[in-house]
Amino acid sequence: SQQGEEDPQALSIQEGENATMNCSYKTSINNLQWYRQNSGRGLVHLILIRSNEREKHSGRLRVTLDTSKKSSSLLITASRAADTASYFCATVAYYGNNRLAFGKGNQVVVIP
Amino acid sequence: DTEVTQTPKHLVMGMTNKKSLKCEQHMGHRAMYWYKQKAKKPPELMFVYSYEKLSINESVPSRFSPECPNSSLLNLHLHALQPEDSALYLCASSHGQGGTYEQYFGPGTRLTVT
Secondary structure, three states, X not given: OOOOEEOOOOEEEEOXXXXXEEEEOOOOEEEEEEEEEXXXXXXXXXXXXXXXXXXXXXXXXXXEEEOOOOEEEEEEOOOOHHHOEEEEEEEEEOXXXXXXXXXXXXXXXXXX | OOOEEEEOOEEEEOOOOEEEEEEEEOOOOOEEEEEEEOOOOOOEEEEEEEOOEEEEEOOXXXXXXXXXXXXXXXXXXXXXXXXXXXXXXXXXXXXXXOOOOOOEEOOOEEEEEO
């Protein structure tokens, strides 16, 4: 089964608003990573949160991890038009093949 | 230099052609990856090289043949592809193999098989 399954909703917000997206997974993980992909381009690593961490910040990004609920959220504060992209979470299983398993991705559109 | 480069950016090929995709990184990373991504889908892992040796092959058809000539280069040789192989092919690298390292992605090669 695929790890890291975000809610597949597209999110459309106004510039300056906050954007929140979620990711759920099924098995125990070593860590969870978030990546951004601008249209038709490569992925950019945003943040990695380990299974023993609950929250992590990087600039305007805030990631939370709840291992009891097997879920994570990514919050982008004060969004900008340049944040328009697809956002993927990816998990690394605690037991297994030590590879990234990407979720379905969330399309975020920030309207200027 | 924190960049992964891929050539060509776009490639159109017929089902009988042979072509190659190239990927290069100069970050000293020892793991390199090929992913395939269809539109509006997440990337799917195809191959992983660790220290220039193939360590993971995700049951990819033999019409895709990877090669790692040295620690900075990764090729994907294509032969007798099918139209359903049309996709964005992404190369990535990381300091070591495995999910504890962040992966750096190239911009991808958009492949169309006619």
